[in-house]
Amino acid sequence: MANDLGLAFYITICCVTFIISKIILMILLYKRWKRKNMIYEEGNFSGGKMVMFRSPLLQSVTPDVFLKKTLKLSNKDIIGAGGYGTVYRLRMNEAMAFAVKRLNRGTADRERGFERELEAMGDIKHRNIITLHGYCTTPHYNLLIYELMPNGSLDSLLHGKSVESKILDWPTRYKIALGAARGIAYLHHDCIPHIIHRDIKSSNILLDHNMEARVSDFGLATLMEPDKTHVSTFVAGTFGYLAPEYFDTGRATAKGDVYSFGVVLLEILTGKKPTDEAFLEEGTKLVTWVKGVVEERREEYVVDSSLGCSCPMDEINKTFNAALLCLETDPTKRPTMAEVVKMLEQIKVRESST
Template sequence: MGKHASVLAFYITICCIAFVISKIIIAVLIYRRWKRKHLVFEHGFSGGKMVLFRAPVMQSLKSDVFLKKTLKLSNKDIIGSGGYGTVYKLTINETMAFAVKRLNRGSADRDRGFERELEAMGDIKHRNIVTLHGYYTAPHYNLLIYELVANGSLDGVLYGRSMTNKRLDWPSRYKIALGAARGISYLHHDCIPHIIHRDIKSSNILLDQNMEARVSDFGLATLMEPDKTHVSTLVAGTFGYLAPEYFDTGRATAKGDVYSFGVVLLELLTGKKPTDEAFVEEGTKLVTWVKGVVQDKREEYVLDSSLGCCPGDEINNAFSIALMCLEPEASKRPTMAEVVKMLEQIRSDKVIDT
């Protein structure tokens, strides 16, 4: 009996040791894989840590030069600002520059979540999503390092604040709407865990050198596990773009992003901001104004006058898609994958760049 007990104890010990060793090996392999994908630099003076995701564009950079230039950013480098951070232009040399967004730090728990979100963002490679090249964490602030997109934001071009002076005709606006929809759909349906953006608006849709839409600014992004339909968070976002249920529940959902996209689509069609002064004076808002006019079949009345002559059937279909996205009841809104399909069908008889 004693012999059997000692043999059993021996086997249990061996199994425990094997289990521990296997866990150590797995941890080492995961760490090595992480190291292959990241470059990590510590800065003793500032107490900060910079993490750069390995990519072809980053291979020619000297880590110390990149870090020093990042820490020397000043007010003269500011290219934009908003409620959640300031954006700087980081110039490395004559041919290379990045956009750096500075965010104030939150609690320790929130910062752990912040790094987890950014690790997921570093894996995202999509033609309609701005590439995140890395981040920097310091005791009092965080920096997000993005690619610099040539033509700035959609709202800057749409409302004449851009330096490019580009005019957006209907084919350009359609292309932007479809590109933005594809980018958001990718976040919702193809990323694991799924990602809710939470701050879809025209200033967070950037335009590259080909006027392709690139979804940007994940400072508010919330990761969603595949088996969850919502994430409860503090109410955050931008007035005029938030879904009505968000104010009541504080729940960030994919359908909330759909609503925000519907507002952006209305901006592209009407050329008006959701917080336009005219709406404030009349005690209404962009969504309510457009709904009333569309119900009366007078879409041409709200259409941006600078569009000139454009296909009426395409415009009417675009208005219909926008209003589906803006359904007051979240369950009645389409998914972003469905929105992409509907937008593609608008011009199915024409060439669509896929």
Template sequence: MSNSHAVAFYITVSIIAFATSKIVISVLLYRRWKRKRKVYADSIKGGKMVMFRSPMMQSVTPESFLKKTMKLSNNDIIGSGGGTVYKLTVNDSTAFAVKRLYRGTVDRDRGFERELEAMGDLKHRNIVNLHGYYTAPNYNLLIYELMPNGSLDTILHGRSMDKKHLDWPSRYKIAVGAARGISYLHHDCIPHIIHRDIKSSNILLDQNMEARVSDFGLATLMEPDKTHVSTIVAGTFGYLPPEYFDTGRATAKGDVYSFGVVLLELLTGKKPSDEAFLEEGTKLVTWVKTVVEDKREVLVLDSSLDSCPNDEISSVFNIALMCLEPEPSKRPTMAEVVKMLEQTKIQINCRGEDC
């Protein structure tokens, strides 16, 4: 066999082997996908239900689940965030949060696709679990784990009947949990996930008051070798990093800035869009920075946090200000934020009093 024929033969064999391996991998991935998901075609409404296999979903059939969603009403609404969120009770021991997203606009459909793309295989104790989804011609449904204590925003800023007194150990625990969840998105997921809408209403609380990051409707996936993703400005006023308006670039450091605002909410008990700030022509970040730089943190600390460990409070204020540096390169990464928060220990006892 001549050299040219031998080369051609080896190239052909290599191509066939490569193609065969791709087919085998695709088949294996599809089988893995099928093992993890239960698919049900709704012939009446022209939709498709996909349920991820988990202990919670074992006792639920797609048919019965869909029937219950059809009976949801305004009385079942528990929140909103890119869509209407309902509480769906399956039985005495099982309930879910169902987000309904009406179709018809490009932004809504993209939001649904982003949540699916970002949430499909996420498993972390500080990320809300996605249990399945339903697609139909007029709307989509996302089926989430129900968080019985609602959102941090509702507990801190909601109506009197919804508010709960959060002592300092609880707020500290929420801060650490939320930071771990965001750090997982930034550093442990491949591709990395930039949330782009970190705020107190997107930090939910489970039965143990453990923080869970939620709502991935604006999330952006970023390959590890990239530093940013160019996109339109999106997010929530008061939480957006200053550079976002100038560059239109979504970066992990933008999430760090938004988390810094959440830390200030936990410390001060005030919303970034508090009417008092608007009247004075300032904002939460500017107000706190001015006071903390003068070493007068006590003036901005939530008045319900009496007799708390001053050293720990001061440390968390400083971490928040690091996150809120105007220059993104000067902000810590979320992994560094987690480390700093974990190293911040309660050093002064409350002497038997509730913080």
């Protein structure tokens, strides 16, 4: 009898806990929906709509003014282009400018990419995540309006052959790595539902005027409820950054983002692209090349030569160790992004205490 009462009590507690957790989740989701749908102003025009999120930066700009400016964008305003669409610089005045991503309509995949960005970015406010200021829908294309990052992307600075590229010293590289890690950790741990980016790479890490990293491009992002471990989806992303298990399972997980970030860390350390021509000629890739050298304790041979011989090898070795943990073949052995942030933070803490 006592055992039956105990079992009944246990089942009751479990049911109540489950119901309460669902109620809390629904409240959080409602608040998220309410923020997305209540904090904007609209400007309508024939066949489309302009929506601007309210912020101190936009107090002096109306959606109609924004709309008139976007309709005047031309090829001379282009600052980036790719399979995802075209990015323009939208200059409002001498002191205010934005980045406008134009996504042509016409396929379900393009429409879904636009919807993913809005879904993921609607109410995110974090110093290491790009800020979405608004969007525009028309019959032929969609626009996403972001803050403009004056220092471009990590990819262009590390690998670019134009005037945009420049030598990054070690303190700046470390700052970028830590900032990007904090941004991804925020997506994984603090957003409800959690956000899996699915396309972490150096070209999606943008840099503001202080060289602070901002994670960008949420066209492949997937939302995941806190009680889930993965989301089944089609394999997408960028070759050289994708976790090996992703190809086998088609499951998007937070640990897949961790692997991709590990590749970015290797880029920062070595200055080489994951698919560098030298690797392709040898039938290998950045990850396997670095793993082989690090196992032989010859990290200094893979460090970007532009850093010079005066960079702190102790800090660099610790960063290599963090990268290799992120790149474990078994995803269960990889750290979470919160743990990666702690590892990177400890590098400077230990260095300053010695």
